Amino acid sequence: MTQVTDHGGGVRSIRVPIPDNPLGTTLVHLVDTDLGPVLIDTGWDDPASWDALAAGLNACGVSVAEVHGVVITHHHPDHHGLSGKVREASGAWIAMHALDTAIVRRTRENRPDRWFSYMADKLASSGAPEEHVALLRAARTARLSTGLPAFTPALPDREIVPGELLDLAGRRLRAIWTPGHTPGHVCLHLEETHPAALPGNGRLFSGDHLLPRITPHIGLYEDPDDATVADPLGDYLDALERVGRLNPAEVLPAHQHAFTDAPGRVRELLAHHEDRLTGLLALLSTPLTSWQLAERMEWNRPWDQIPFTSRNIAVSEAEAHVRRLVKLGRAEAVTGSDPVTYVAL
Template sequence: MNSPSLEPITLTGHAQKEAWQNKVLPPVEQIGTEVWSIPVPFPGNPMRYTLSYLLLGDGDAVLIDPGWDTDAGLDHLTAGLRQAGLGLTDLTGIVATHFHPDHLGMAARLRMASGAWVALGDQEVRRRTASDDHDLVLRIDREELTLWGVPADRLAEVAMDLPGLIHLHNLADPDLRLTDGALVPAKGLDLRVVHTPGHSPGHICLVDEPRGLIFSGDHVLPRISPHIALDLPGPANPLAEYYASLELIAFEDEMEVCPAHEYRFTGMQRRVAQLLEHNRQRSVEVLQVLEDHRPATIWDIAQHLTWSRGWKSLQAFSLRLAVSETASHIAYLRAQGHDIDVPVTDPRPAVR
């Protein structure tokens, strides 16, 4: 039996859950008064789609997390807007919960088509893509991965490549920066910004109290634990920031949570308890690996940890995520006072 703090969440997005299980796109849904959920394909990724949310106000129409930029994605988004009685030119605002291409990707194209403003949290930064020296950025990325123990014959597989870097570099810069506690500037909407770092340094959630909705981006998902990476340059202890912002968003348990992936649910407090427990147990596992195997690098630690499909199944970007997640746990444990002699950060100045 589950303890009270780890009770299961309550499913509300039944059609979304069925579509997830059947590995198809979920339907466009009206989920509240003047609120629509529109799936946008996320090609080549196990998450398969981003759930974009359209909120209609008093003459304003705001889209949250417009999704990955493809022609097919634009077609799906346009069709969803049409079901809500709108066209692309009716959009007045676009909010991305964070600077990842499956959330912000379509923003530049939509801004050009509609004239809508684009907004991000005021703490979200480009990090690597702030530099125009792509060769330098790619070299430092490889140096970081080498420091973490990624073998030379796996570097090309795990490291960032030029097309990927250029893709990130071309993502839209925001017109507006949203501060913690501010309201999204749209008539007829009461959408409050909550700064929730962890998955990215400036991730935000959006709370619509009148409608009883929380748009959680990637901060809180119903089934998986969001990836918390140590990225250089970036926050020194992203896992600690994630814990703090999880506690901040778990202010009640009855509002419907609208995540950017998977499906809707209620039970934010219950889900936060699960996520905190999962990550704390992962840190315990890391400490056990350190004791049992005396690993010399982050890579050595990661290959002894439990992964859902096994370490050997991890390839390319998934492998990169596994290594950077392991590094974030080491950074957290060091900050907690554990003496861990495994290199995590390069003492040289980082690229800004």
């Protein structure tokens, strides 16, 4: 597979591998500016990923040391992982939305055992069986890092402000806040004529918000210090509609490949989530915990083949969907249930 793709108009993408992940690669985008190259995302912090990023930059005629800035769509390690190394090598600034910067700061400051305790309690309250929760409790006791944050991501030094143009000399790149996948996820709208004159309004660097063939994970926004009952799926669906109205000529996502017809893809994703919510209502004809709901939902493989960490992610996604149903008045928590069960209205 070609490592570098030239999208024209001073925009290229570099395929940076993600170790042991079915997504395969992150598309790190390189944008030329009057003050030097700027990266949109950086890829996973791994020696092979770093080598691929450096080789891709060299193929574009620049070195890591020449990178002027780094714009991060969201804090996940396949997007933000190499940002610190890029800054060390080049002195580049790093920009991120304030809500995701807060997550980075919390990840750096919190003790791993606090995360183990929080996640174990969260899973127990979701109805996870004791043998599953016990693995987390054992890991906490041993101060291991299985399935939980165990890295020190770079702290950004610039804030991406939604609606504003980023400070990129000679380019018009506007931040669009698109929460859902993470609280501070942003898409970046390049408000310039498409180099191939495709119809539509510029180009959109969509991160994980809008992908051509898969749907991003929409789970809970985990914060041990915040008791707010968030609605990440509602956030995501609202942001999808905003992006559809932009009608970009081309979408440059962080995974898979560039594509056109963003409004059409938005309609597909909205329909997908509505179908899924309808299916969950049928399951909730009988009261179920979030864990029981996740066991019965359709995934890319049978539940008994889903590994430990992926089950935690699946339960988070199930709860995000049931929260949406509750907010819409289509389901409710059963009074007095422990662990909490939900039922359709």
